[in-house]
Amino acid sequence: MNTMANRDDIVFQVRGLTKVYRMGEVEVHALRGVDMELYPGELVVLLGPSGSGKSTLLNILGGLDTASDGHVSYRGKDLTRANEKELTEYRRYHVGFVFQFYNLIPSLTALENVAVVTEIAVSPMDPGDALALVGLSTRLDHFPSQLSGGEQQRVAIARAISKNPSVLLCDEPTGALDSETGVMVLEALDNVNRTLGTATAIITHNADIAGMADRVVHLSNGHITDVSQNEVKKSPRDITW
Amino acid sequence: MKALNRKLLRDLWSLKGQAFAITLVVMTGVATFIMFISTMDSLNLTRQKYYRDFNFSDVFVNLKRAPESLKSRIAEIPGVNVVETRVSAEVKLDIPGFSEPVIGKLVSIPDNGKPLLNGLYIRKGRLVDPAKDNEVVISETFASAHDFRIGDSFGAIINGRWKTLRIVGVALSPEFVLQMRPDAVSPDFKRYGVLWMARDALSQAYDMDGAFNDVVLTVSPHADVDEVITRLDNLLDRYGSLGAYAREDQLSHRIMTDEFRQLKRSAEIFPTIFIAVSAFLLNVVISRIVSTQREQIAALKAFGYSNFQVGVHYAQLVILITLVGVVIGTGLGIWMGKALGNVYMSVYRFPFLIYRLRFIVAGSAALITLASALLGTIHAVWKAASQPPAEALRPEPPARYRKSLIENTPLARFLTQPTKIIVRNIERKPLRSFFTALGIATACATMLTSGFFQDAVKYIVNVQFVFSQKEDLSVSFTEPTSGRAVYDLMGVRGVRYAEGYRVVPVRFRNGNRTYKTVITGIESGSRLRHILDVNLKAHPVPAEGIILTDYFREVLDIKTGDMLTVEILEGSKPIRRVPVVGFVQQYIGLVGYMDRKSLNRMMQEGSAVSGAYVTVDPMSMDRLYREFIEMPRVAGTVVRRDEVKNFYETQARAMLFFTFIAMLMSGAIAFGVVYNSMRIALSERSRELSSLRVLGYTRGEISYILLGELGLLTLAAIPLGFAMGKGLCIYIARALGSDLFRVPVVIEPGTYSLAATVVLVSAVFSSLVVRRRLDRLNLVEVLKTKE
Structure with missing residues (x-):
């Protein structure tokens, strides 16, 4: 649907992306020439079993890892050529991350965990507003150790969106959660995608989640094996596993 | 090798940075202990042997003049062993090429050969020829201060008559191990020298034929020295005796004994600090290892390893780290002990220095250090050993935090999130934070004590010489003289x-x-x-x-x-x-x-x-020195300026040595504590810091969080260290004070800032080492693991 968009409008354009890394004595080919795009406002689910290369792809898109070969451009800028400092700035101002294990700072409250990002961002949201968006207005002063897993993950989402990022990258956001709380987290992500129009990439090995995506990218053994469009997106509420 | 032992060695290897830092502290503690004790032992042993081999006397008397016939009556006093009568006198010397006043102490050598007591160790040349009245043997310190050679001569005013004396030998005497003018404050080898001369020549010069004015004697092993002294005083009272005194009150012996006492105190104070600090560091490190190895411990237990085996495994780690420090520290201590021995030998002159490190000293250093290391870690080791496997398999409960105290103050508004992280981490483990600060503070305190000594010396000099003594010269007369002599002096030009x-x-x-x-x-x-x-x-x-x-x-x-x-x-x-x-x-x-x-x-x-x-008049100084030499009534002249200068020069080398040692010690502590704390903090916090890096924080910003915490503790530690250091100085001053000298507790601002600087530099150095690791954090890995 967005294939005609201006190249600069494309959030990510990935061409021939290859990643080889050494694990001890063994060479692992994590990505073997991946091509893909992410368009503004789009919600993409990257689906694949473990070892398919989806995390590696997400890490490279997020500026956490470097490619062995190929190109990734973010809004027309070549990420594969960026240096350490530029990557840090890129993560700081443009990307919102959500991780499987939340990665909250244990010594900071929910509100402060969001503030830790808004303090260094350019035109961030109010941290309270970000938490309201994920339905945590009443838990602002709780420390991570006082929050449930689902609540912690929603804090992480609030933290990710609070900087008004161009793109939201989520690595198995429900991986550590049960179905019920997982759905609440997905609702929060869906809500953000709808209301703020933030391009969102979610990686998961849970095929059920694919229903809520605009597009589903299937990865296997370092290749993209299939890309499918969902004509009708499922509401997260209708997803169970 | 058993698998568990292999794990031990690998754990040690992966801990090498921290193990090294702890080893450094242990090593410094052991080294200072060995240095102080072995130096004291060596000097003591050397002194004992020297005293014994050269018959150092037990009792001394100076008197005006007594007939030689009295000697046999002295020998009859019960308990008296060997008696030797002598003639001794203080004379003005005229050294060619050295215009300042020099005083010589002349001591007679029996005409029939060598002294029976206080024997001379001839370093160069020979003893005097009894038939020659112009030959002298001079003390080694005096000879080297003036670069004298055998055959050189100088002038002396002996009982008012000028005489040229020829040097035939250079010697050492147990009586003058420390050679110092009795009313001086520090030895001055250039301006005071001991000269030995034939008894006959000296007697004639001082009209002491068949008489003496100086007695030395030894007493038999079980004799009551006080009783001997009382009887001696009774006997010699009417011959102008100034009172007999025992070896304990003999100047050279007395000052040396005082010095040994100081060494002993130092050996008690400083190593204690180190041992405590290293025990604390080991505690922190082992606690952390135990908590990171929870799962391994659980697995070991699940496989059937007993509590005892697991406990021993971790205790071995402690022992290994400590043992390395003990071994290197012992070697270093021997080397430093010899160096310190040589520093002492430049002031205290023995013919030889027997270096001795008693096995019991080295053994107890090792034992005390190991025992306190184990004591410091027993809690952590026990925790590891006693954990039920199932519990150990579960992850540790999440860390609990709360808002810090400072956030209840209006200051809270100014705290950024990274600053809050710092403050809350400090408050979450108050005890550890306190001990960390305390550890750093001890480094500061240690440094302060060395600087304090120099400040105290400067202050002593000011009080003694600058504020209370305003004269340029002090001139002493050969005997009490009419006040008119002062008017005569005033008449001298200049x-x-x-x-x-x-x-x-x-x-x-x-x-x-x-x-x-x-x-x-x-x-x-x-x-x-x-x-x-x-x-x-x-x-x-x-x-x-x-x-x-x-x-x-x-x-x-x-x-x-x-x-x-x-x-x-x-x-x-x-x-x-x-x-x-x-x-x-x-x-x-x-x-x-x-x-x-x-x-x-x-x-x-x-x-x-x-x-x-x-x-x-400063312009007339040199001429006046000469005139005073020639004035028969003047026994000697002391130049105040020279005395001050010499005081500093004598102290300088020892001070330099101790400042160097203190810097080494406090540097080692500061580095050991700061580096270890940072590594622990890094290991506990690397996940959190990596997360922040992922969120777009720069290396500098996350360094602030990690290093800021230690920075804050270091800053808090400095005033604490000042207070502790001051306390330690007061203690040392008390411990060292004696009738010979008292140490005022004076600490100059410069000393405080040097102590703070040494601590800060060590802290910054440790941060730089840790900062390198911070730059290499693996961002991807932390995202995939649960803590």
Whole structure:
């Protein structure tokens, strides 16, 4: 649907992306020439079993890892050529991350965990507003150790969106959660995608989640094996596993 | 090798940075302990052997003149072993090419050959030829200070007559291991020398044919020395004896003994600090290892390893780290002990230095260190050993945090999130934070104690020489002389002003406490001598009564208004009672001050003086030195400026050595504590810091969080260290204080800032090492793991 968009409008354009890394004595080919795009406002689910290369792809898109070969451009800028400092700035101002294990700072409250990002961002949201968006207005002063897993993950989402990022990258956001709380987290992500129009990439090995995506990218053994469009997106509420 | 042992070695290897830092602290502790104790032992052993081999005497007496026939009566005193009579005198020397006043102590050598007591160790040349009246053997320190060679000669004024003396030998004597003028504050090898001369020649010069003025003797092993002294005093009293004294009161022996006492104190204080710090560091590190290895411990137990085996496994880690420090520390301690021995040997002259490290010293250093290391870690090791496997398999409960105290203050608004992280982490583990700060503070305190010594010395010099002594020269007369001699001095061209003084040897007595010293009589309204009170305010000498060095309050248990019994040791030796009218602040020696006329009255003498304080025209200095040498009445001259200069020079080398050691010690502690704390913090916090990096925080920003915490603790530690250091200085000052000298607790701002600088530099160095690791954090890995 967005294939005609201006190249600069494309959030990510990935061409021939290859990643080889050494694990001890063994060479692992994590990505073997991946091509893909992410368009503004789009919600993409990257689906694949473990070892398919989806995390590696997400890490490279997020500026956490470097490619062995190929190109990734973010809004027309070549990420594969960026240096350490530029990557840090890129993560700081443009990307919102959500991780499987939340990665909250244990010594900071929910509100402060969001503030830790808004303090260094350019035109961030109010941290309270970000938490309201994920339905945590009443838990602002709780420390991570006082929050449930689902609540912690929603804090992480609030933290990710609070900087008004161009793109939201989520690595198995429900991986550590049960179905019920997982759905609440997905609702929060869906809500953000709808209301703020933030391009969102979610990686998961849970095929059920694919229903809520605009597009589903299937990865296997370092290749993209299939890309499918969902004509009708499922509401997260209708997803169970 | 057993698998568990292999794990041990690998754990140790992966811990190498921290293990090294701890080893460094252990090593420094062991090294300083070995250094102090072995130096003390070595000097003690050397001294014992030297004393024994060269028959150092047990009792000493100086008197005016007694017939040689008295010798046999002295020998008859029960307990007396060997008696030797001598002739000794202080003379003015005229050294070619050295214009300043030099005083020589002449001691006779028996005409029939070698001295029976206080034998000479001939370093170069030979003993004097009894038939020659111009040959001398000189002390080694004096020879090297003036670069004298065998065959050189110099002039001496012996009993008013000029004589050229030829050097035939260079020697050492157990009597003058420390060679120092009795009324000086530090040894001055250039301006004071001991000369040995044939008895016959000396007797003739001093009209002592068939007589003596100096006795040394040894007593048999089980004799009562005090009894011998009493009998000796009774016997020699009417020959002008100044009172017999035992080896304990002999200047050279006395000062050396005091030095040994200081070494012993140092050996107690500093290693204790190190051992405590290393035990603390081991505790922190082992606790952390145990918590990161929870799952491994659980697995080991699940496989059937017993609590004991697991406990021993972690205890072995402690032992290994400590043992490395003990071994290297022992080696380093031996090396430093020898170096320190040589520092002492430059002042205390022995023919040889026997270095000795007793096995029990090395053994107890190792044992004490190991025991305290194990004691410090027993809790952590026990925790590891006693954990039920199932519990150990579960992850540790999440860390609980709460808002810090500072956030309840208006300051809270200014705290950024990273700053909150820092403050909350410090408050979450208050005990560990406190001990970390305490550890760093000990580094600061250690450094302070070394600087403090230099400040104290400077202060002592100022009080002793600069504030209270205003003369350029102090001239002593051969014997108490009429006050008119002072007017004669004033008539000498180049002398601007002169003021007489009277010195009388006395024994103070209050109840059963006694102390042998002198009373100095100062002119009323003296311009050149100031009596300083505790606040260093100058006071005039009161017309009546006596003023005492303040330390007498303790030594004689006396206070203002009390009557002091004064046994005069000169002339007819009268005993008087004098009211104590005040105390004077003084750090070196113990003396009494009186108005000169009042002292003359007490002595029932006319206007007598023992010498004069003189100010001179600086341009005439050299000419005056010469004139004073030639004045028969002048026994010697002391130049105040030289005395100050020499005091610093004598101290300089030892000070430099101790400052170096202190820097090493405090640097090691500061590095050990800061580096370890940072590594622990890094290991506990790396996940959190990586998460922040992922969120777009720069390396600098996350460094702030990690290093900021230690930075804050370091900053808190510095004032704490100042306070602890001051306390330690007070303790050391108390411990070292004696009648020879007292140490004032004076710490200059420069010393505080040096201590703080050493700590900060060590902290910054440790941060740089840790910062490198922070830059290499693996961002991807932390996202995939649960803590």
